[in-house]
Amino acid sequence: MRKDDEKLMYTDILANPRHMVTKELVKRFENGIGQCYPNTALAGSFVTAEVNEIMDPMNINATWDRGILFNSTVYFRKGSVRLPSDVYHMLIRYIMDRNNYQIGQSGLYINSYQSDPFKACWKNNCHPKGICIDLGPNAYRCECGQGYRDLNPSDPGRRCLPNTGYNECERKEDNECSENARCIDQEHLYKCECLPSFTDASPKDAIAGSVCVLDYCSDVNFCPRNTTCMNEEQQAICQCDPGYVDIRKSEKRTQLFDQDILCLKMRDIDECALGITNCSG
Structure with missing residues (x-):
C-alpha cells in the first residue's frame, strides 16, 4: 500500500x-x-x-x-x-x-x-518465500518459490532456502552435515566432509557426510583374515569374504580353531564337529 x-x-x-x-x-x-x-x-x-x-x-x-x-x-x-x-x-x-x-x-x-x-490462504504458515495454494474452503498447500529449495519436503513450503548466494554452513539447522563432519559452502548448495578418523556411513538416499562414524576399519588389524571390515553407525563388523561361511554361532569354534578364525571356506567346514547342523537328537 x-x-x-x-x-x-x-x-x-x-x-x-x-x-x-x-x-x-x-x-x-x-x-x-x-x-x-x-x-x-x-x-x-x-x-x-x-x-x-x-x-x-x-x-x-x-x-x-x-x-x-x-x-x-x-x-x-x-x-x-x-x-x-x-x-x-x-x-x-x-x-x-x-x-x-x-x-x-x-x-x-x-x-x-x-x-x-x-480463502484458506489468508492465514497460513508458509515460509516468507513460499507460495500458498488454495485447495478449498479450509485447506491449502505450501510450496517453496522459484529459486528456492525445500529443506523439509515432508512438510513442504515451510523451510525454504535460496539455491544460490546463501551459506548453509552458518547455521546448523540449514544443513544436514553430521556433527562429525565439516560443512563446506559452495556456489550452489554445500557439501559435507567427514572429519579425520571418521568415515561416511550415510544412507544411499542421504547427503554424503550426513552420517559420519568412527572409522574402526582404519585399524588394519581390526578384523582377522578372511573377513572385511564394515563400518556401521555405532560400531564396525567383520563380514565374511565371498566364498566363506560365518562360524561364529558355533559353540565349539574356539575349541577347534584359533580365536581369530571367524570364517571358513565351505570345503573346510565340518558341520557336525562344529555343531551347526539342523540334525535332530
Missing part, C-alpha cells in the same frame, strides 16, 4: 492509535471506504467504516513482508448483505477496476495483489 507516492511500511508507531501518523492514516482509510461503497450495489446500505487497528501484515501471513494491513469493521443496514464475502469483493473490484487502485479519494492506494480473507 502507498500514500500518494510514498510506500507505506509497518513500524511500531502504527500500533499507537494516538500517534498523529496513525490518526491520519485511519482518517484517510475510513473516509475513503465511505467514498467507495456509494459506487457499488451496496450504495443504499452502507452506514460507516471503523478501523480497529493497523497491523503488521507478517503477523497474519509470513509471506507478506511489506506494507500495512488495516483491520476494519464496515457497517451496513440490517438484512442488506447476503454474504459477508460480497462486502469485500464489491469493494476490491470497485477500487481496482474503476478507481485506479485508490481507496475513494483518500490518496491511499492498494497494490495489485490482494489476498482474499475468505
Whole structure:
C-alpha cells in the first residue's frame, strides 16, 4: 500500500492509535471506504467504516513482508448483505477496476495483489518465500518459490532456502552435515566432509557426510583374515569374504580353531564337529 507516492511500511508507531501518523492514516482509510461503497450495489446500505487497528501484515501471513494491513469493521443496514464475502469483493473490484487502485479519494492506494480473507490462504504458515495454494474452503498447500529449495519436503513450503548466494554452513539447522563432519559452502548448495578418523556411513538416499562414524576399519588389524571390515553407525563388523561361511554361532569354534578364525571356506567346514547342523537328537 502507498500514500500518494510514498510506500507505506509497518513500524511500531502504527500500533499507537494516538500517534498523529496513525490518526491520519485511519482518517484517510475510513473516509475513503465511505467514498467507495456509494459506487457499488451496496450504495443504499452502507452506514460507516471503523478501523480497529493497523497491523503488521507478517503477523497474519509470513509471506507478506511489506506494507500495512488495516483491520476494519464496515457497517451496513440490517438484512442488506447476503454474504459477508460480497462486502469485500464489491469493494476490491470497485477500487481496482474503476478507481485506479485508490481507496475513494483518500490518496491511499492498494497494490495489485490482494489476498482474499475468505480463502484458506489468508492465514497460513508458509515460509516468507513460499507460495500458498488454495485447495478449498479450509485447506491449502505450501510450496517453496522459484529459486528456492525445500529443506523439509515432508512438510513442504515451510523451510525454504535460496539455491544460490546463501551459506548453509552458518547455521546448523540449514544443513544436514553430521556433527562429525565439516560443512563446506559452495556456489550452489554445500557439501559435507567427514572429519579425520571418521568415515561416511550415510544412507544411499542421504547427503554424503550426513552420517559420519568412527572409522574402526582404519585399524588394519581390526578384523582377522578372511573377513572385511564394515563400518556401521555405532560400531564396525567383520563380514565374511565371498566364498566363506560365518562360524561364529558355533559353540565349539574356539575349541577347534584359533580365536581369530571367524570364517571358513565351505570345503573346510565340518558341520557336525562344529555343531551347526539342523540334525535332530
